[in-house]
Amino acid sequence: MxxxxxxxxxxxxxxxxxxxxxxxxxxxxxxxxxxxxxxxxxxxxxxxxxxxxxxxxxxxxxESRQKEREEQAERERKNLINQLADDFESQVGSTIREVSNAATGMEASAQLLSTTAENTSQQATSVAAASDEAASNVQTVAAAAEELSASEREINRQVGRSSEVVAGAVKKADGAHETVGTLVSSVDEIGKVIELITGIAEQTNLLALNATIEAARAGEAGKGFAVVASEVKNLANQTAKATEEISGQISNVQSVTEDAAKALEAIGNSIREVNEIGEAISTAVEEQGAATQEIARNVEQASAGTREVSSNIQHVRQAAADTGETAKEILKASSSLSQQSINLQDGLNAFLSQVRSG
Structure with a gap:
């Protein structure tokens, strides 16, 4: 039991x-x-x-609480890591994007700078060609201005010579006009003498006629006197005829001298007009000479300006070439920077992926 x-x-x-x-x-x-x-x-x-x-x-x-704490700590760690990764990505990613944008902008600016430099070089070449052509034209104008100045001096000399000749002609015309005037006066005096001779011849003819009549009355005694009276009458008639011819010639001479005086007066007026025109031409030539000298000075200044432009254009071309080379270097650097920013972004993404997964 x-x-x-x-x-x-x-x-x-x-x-x-x-x-x-x-x-x-x-x-x-x-x-x-x-x-x-x-x-x-x-x-x-x-x-x-x-x-x-x-x-x-x-x-x-x-253990359960420890595990929960560990899990919580792990979650907090992961959240913290994710937060840090997010912040890091935000900050660094923003910086990388800014770098990338800057690289892109720098690349675009460098490209624009290169294009601008090339355009500037082309324009500078065009300006240099235009400047050279302008310099050539200026030299041509300068030569033409010098020729014009020489022509003006020659014209002025010839006008001065013409003025001297015209002045001499005016004096001669005035002298001829005075001579013709004296001739007219002399012809007038001769006309008066002719009139006196004509009167004497008429009076002589009348006296010869009376002597002939008286000799006829005297008969035989008056024959010799009648012959003399006849001769005197013939001489008086010849004298009258001669004086008549001389009077006609004197009238012609008076008409010619009057025409000559009028012609000389017209010639004198024309010569004076020519002299005035010559003086006007001389004044105009002097003014044109001053204008030509001003043109020559302006041409010289323009020539100096074109030479300075040519010199400056050479500097511009050199600066444009240097700018183009610098733009190429900047473009190369910006391309490298852009590629490096891409590589940096890829490396950042891989790093953040590893951090977040770990």
């Missing part, structure tokens, strides 16, 4: 406790520990197993 009680009241609880301990060892903390209320050694054993279970539960709870 003792053996049966021992088997039923000792072995069975011990087996149960052993089973509980086995399950507790396997990590099953949901099992209930039997015989905890017992007051004997089995109860003590059961309570010890319960303490083991409770300690295991506490350890599990601590």
């Amino acid at each position: 003792n053996l049966w009680w021992s088997r039923n009241h000792l072995n069975k609880p011990i087996t149960a406790i052993t089973s509980v301990m086995t399950r507790l060892a396997d990590g099953d903390l949901s099992i209930t520990v039997p015989a905890v209320q017992w007051k004997n050694e089995i109860g003590q054993m059961a309570r010890a197993v319960l303490v083991f279970k409770e300690n295991a539960q506490k350890i599990r709870e601590m």
Whole structure:
């Protein structure tokens, strides 16, 4: 009977406790520990197993809380890493984009600068050609101005010579006019003498006629006187005829001298007009000479200006060439910077991907 009680009241609880301990060892903390209320050694054993279970539960709870804390810490770490990565990406990515944009802008500016430099060089070449042509034209104008000035001096000299000749002609014409006037006066005096001679001849003819009549009355005594009277009459008639012819010639001379006087007066007036025209031409030539000298000065200034423009254009062409080379270097550097920004962006993306995944 003792053996049966021992088997039923000792072995069975011990087996149960052993089973509980086995399950507790396997990590099953949901099992209930039997015989905890017992007051004997089995109860003590059961309570010890319960303490083991409770300690295991506490350890599990601590592990669970530790795991939660670790998971929370991991989540916080990942969130922090992601946040840092986001901030880093935002800051560095913005900088990279700014660098890339700057490189793009610099590349565009360099391209524009290169194009501008090339256009400037072409324009400078065109301006240099135009300047050379202008310089050639200025030299041509200068030569023409010099020839014009020489022509004006020659014209002025010839006009001066013409003025001298015209002045001499005016004096001669005035002298001839005075001579013709004197001739007219002399012809007038001769006419008066002719008139006197004509009157004397008429009077002589009348006296000869009277002498002839008286000689006829005297008969033989008056024949010799009649011959003389006849001769005197013939001489008076011849004298009258001669004086008549001379009077006609004197009339012709008077008419001619009057025409000559009028012609000389007209010639004198024409010569004076020519002299006035010559003086006007001389004045105009002098004014034109002053204008030509001013043109020559302006041409010289223009020539100096074109030479200075040519010199400056050479500097501009050299500066444009240097600018073009600088633009090429900037373009090369900007292209390299753009490629480096792309590489940096790729490296940043790879780094952030690794950080976020780790």
